[in-house]
Amino acid sequence: ESVSGxxxxxxxxxxxxxxxxDAALAxxxxxxxxxxxxxxxxxPLGLDALSTLAVDDEIASLLEPxxxxxxxxxxxxxxxxxxxxxxxxxxxxxxxxxxxDLGVPDGRLLTRMADLVGDATGATFTQLSGLPGVTDExxxxxIALPTQAGVDLRGRVATVDAARIAAADVASMLPPEDxxxxxxxxxxxxxxxxxxxxxxxAAEIATLEAEAAAIKGAIVAPAGFSFTLTSRDEELxxxxxxxxxxxxxxxxxxxxxxxxxxxGPQQVTVPAEDSVLVPIAVSTRTNGTSSAFIxxxxxxxxELTPPVVLTAHIRAFTGLGQLVxxxxxxxxxxxxxxxxxxxxxxxxxxxxxxxxxxxDTELDMSxxxxxxxxxxxxxxxxxxxxxxxxxxxxx
Numbered sequence: 001e002s003v004s005g006x007x008x009x010x011x012x013x014x015x016x017x018x019x020x021x022d023a024a025l026a027x028x029x030x031x032x033x034x035x036x037x038x039x040x041x042x043x044p045l046g047l048d049a050l051s052t053l054a055v056d057d058e059i060a061s062l063l064e065p066x067x068x069x070x071x072x073x074x075x076x077x078x079x080x081x082x083x084x085x086x087x088x089x090x091x092x093x094x095x096x097x098x099x100x101d102l103g104v105p106d107g108r109l110l111t112r113m114a115d116l117v118g119d120a121t122g123a124t125f126t127q128l129s130g131l132p133g134v135t136d137e138x139x140x141x142x143i144a145l146p147t148q149a150g151v152d153l154r155g156r157v158a159t160v161d162a163a164r165i166a167a168a169d170v171a172s173m174l175p176p177e178d179x180x181x182x183x184x185x186x187x188x189x190x191x192x193x194x195x196x197x198x199x200x201x202a203a204e205i206a207t208l209e210a211e212a213a214a215i216k217g218a219i220v221a222p223a224g225f226s227f228t229l230t231s232r233d234e235e236l237x238x239x240x241x242x243x244x245x246x247x248x249x250x251x252x253x254x255x256x257x258x259x260x261x262x263x264g265p266q267q268v269t270v271p272a273e274d275s276v277l278v279p280i281a282v283s284t285r286t287n288g289t290s291s292a293f294i295x296x297x298x299x300x301x302x303e304l305t306p307p308v309v310l311t312a313h314i315r316a317f318t319g320l321g322q323l324v325x326x327x328x329x330x331x332x333x334x335x336x337x338x339x340x341x342x343x344x345x346x347x348x349x350x351x352x353x354x355x356x357x358x359x360d361t362e363l364d365m366s367x368x369x370x371x372x373x374x375x376x377x378x379x380x381x382x383x384x385x386x387x388x389x390x391x392x393x394x395x
Contacts, residue, residue, distance in 0.1 A: 002147050003019070003145060004044065004145060004146055004147060005127060005145040005146070005191075006145060006147075008043065008045050008050060008145050008200075009045050011050075012045055012050055015249060016050065017050060017051065017054065017129075017130070017132065018051045018052070018056065018128075018132050018144075019050055019051070019052040019128070020049060020052075020053050020054075020056055020096055020098070020102065020128070021052060021053075021243055022054070022055050022057075022100065022101075022102065023054055023055055023057045023060075023061075024058065026041075026052075026054035026055075026143075028142060029143045030142070030143060030144075030312040031146065031202075035260075038300070040052060040131075040132050040135050040136075040143045041053070041142060042053070042143070043143040044140070044142060044147075047225055050241065051096075051131075051132040052143045053096055053131065053135070053166055055096050055098055055100070055102065056082075056095060058082075058099045059079060059082065059095055059097075060098060061100060061108070062075045062078065062079060063098065063099055063101050063105035063106055063109060063110075064100065064105075064106065065099075065104075065106040066106070072106075072108050072109050072112045073112055075109055075112075076109060076112040076113045076115075076116055077116070079095075079113060080113065080116055080117070080123060080158050080213060082095070085099070086375065092134060092136045093136065094126070094131050094134065094135045095134060095378070097110065097225055098133070099356040106367050111263055116269070120164065123196055125364070131256050133176065134322050144193065147221070147383050151194045151197060151198065153192060153194070156191065156198060157192065159201070159202075160188050160191055160192060160201075160205070161207060163188055163205050163208060163209065164185070164188055165185040166191065166209065166212055167185070167188070167208065167212060168181070168300065169222065169298050169300045169302050170212040170215050171181075171184070172249065172252070172298055172299040172300045172305045172316075173215065173216070173248045173249050173298050173299065174215070174246065174248070174249075175186055175246070175247055178246065180211075181205065184208055184212075188205075188208070189203060189207060190204075191204055191205070192267070200278070201244075214226065214244070215244060215246070215248070216244075216298070216302075216304055218242055218243045218244030218248065219240065219241070219242060219248060219250055219270065219296060219302075219304045219305065220240075220241040220243055220305075220312040221240065221296050221305040221306070221308050222238055222239045222240070222241075222294075223308070224308055224309040224310055224311075225310060225311075226310070226312075227310065227311075227312060227313070228313040228314075228315060229282065229284055229312060229313070229314045229315065230310075232283060232284060232285070233281070233282070233283050234281075235279050235280065235281055235282065236254075236276045236279075236280045236281075236282050237280070238252060238277070238280060238294055239275050239276070239277055239278075240252065240268065240270050240275060240276055240278060240279045240296065241270070241274075241275040242271065242273065242274060242275065243268035243273065244272060244273070245272050245273065246272055247269055247270065247271050247272050248269070248270050248272075249268070249269050249270075249298075250267070250268055250270055250296055250297070250298070250304065251265050251266065251267045251268075251296070251297045251298070251301075252265065252266050252267075252268060252278050252280070252294065252295075252296060253265040253294070253296075253297055254280050254282075254292065254293070254294055254295075255293045255295070255321055256291065256292040256293065256312070257286050257290060257291070257294070258284065258285070258286060258288070258290035258312075259282055259283065259290060259292055259312060259314075260282070260283040261280060261281060261282060261283075262283060263280065263281050266278060266280070267299060280294075282312075284312075284314050284328055286314065287314050287315060288314050289312065289314070289315065290307075290309060290311075291309060291310065291312070292312050293307045293308065293309060293310070294308040294310065295308075296309050312383055334356070337377075359376075
């Protein structure tokens with residue numbers, strides 16, 4: 001296909017100095033349609049210019065590889081005849097040795113030609129890049145490149161860029177020795193050409209995306225579950241499974257509104273067709289019930305599965321409550337024991353002051369009543385003067 005003027009300028013800025021085009025395209029681009037034989041054509045590009053050389057159909061057809069070697073000598077002679085006899089006289093001219101589709105020519109035929117060139121005056125082989133320097137430029141014919149040529153690749157470039165990002169994300173999960181990322185990069189590079197239409201490019205990208213999705217889909221997350229924390233710092237274990245044939249790197253990311261995870265995200269390697277238990281340190285500072293979430297991601301941060309929802313029942317501070325309750329009970333028992341001791345002292349004093357009968361009566365008193373009973377005789381003794389008598393009959 002043709003290249004646009006802007007595309008040619010871009011190629012020239014990267015060091016390209018010559019175009020090789022087939023005869024049909026040359027006819028459509030040369031002003032007047034007259035393609036000069038064996039000479040380069042000027043291709044104006046603003047302030048710069050490139051050389052363009054057209055492939056001769058007749059010569060190119062002779063160089064098409066085939067299994068017949070019997071006519072190699074005849075074909076070699078015909079090629080040299082064209083160069084030495086049929087080409088325009090008085091000018092330096094050359095020919096590009098290629099097939100009609102700009103492919104690699106028949107190697108056996110080139111070998112035959114090399115043998116003949118050694119004996120032919122004025123003919124020699126040269127590198128393609130050196131051809132403009134040894135070939136006269138046609139001063140009449142010029143190549144006029146179109147403003148726009150081929151398929152507009154801008155939309156495809158955006159699609160390929162997105163596919164590159166997705167491929168790099170999956171590649172971060174693979175072992176270093178895995179060659180698939182290199183293959184993906186090559187496939188995506190090949191899509192940035194006008195020789196592939198949009199339908200073919202979309203099919204190639206879809207195949208690559210399906211392969212990447214199969215790798216990511218091999219990671220299986222555990223089902224959600226509930227667990228109980230009975231201390232401030234404990235360890236939780238999460239099982240991650242890999243159903244695929246390749247070991248994969250996965251990042252385990254825990255989170256919770258009320259729990260802390262001191263280790264943070266952890267990258268683990270899950271063996272092929274196996275599973276691994278990932279230990280997760282958990283810390284808490286409060287009691288109650290809280291949700292926790294486990295996310296499985298690629299090393300570049302893309303989610304592999306929906307979040308795993310866990311329910312945490314936190315009983316980390318139950319022991320402290322029991323300690324407080326036990327302390328309060330101990331205080332109560334101490335207070336009660338002190339009152340019992342006071343009661344016993346009251347009984348002993350009562351036995352000494354009023355005799356056994358009064359003491360027997362006091363046995364049924366509460367500690368407070370016993371203290372009051374002890375106080376009353378003392379008060380009475382303090383208020384009775386000597387010589388006073390108590391008359392029971394008058395009382």
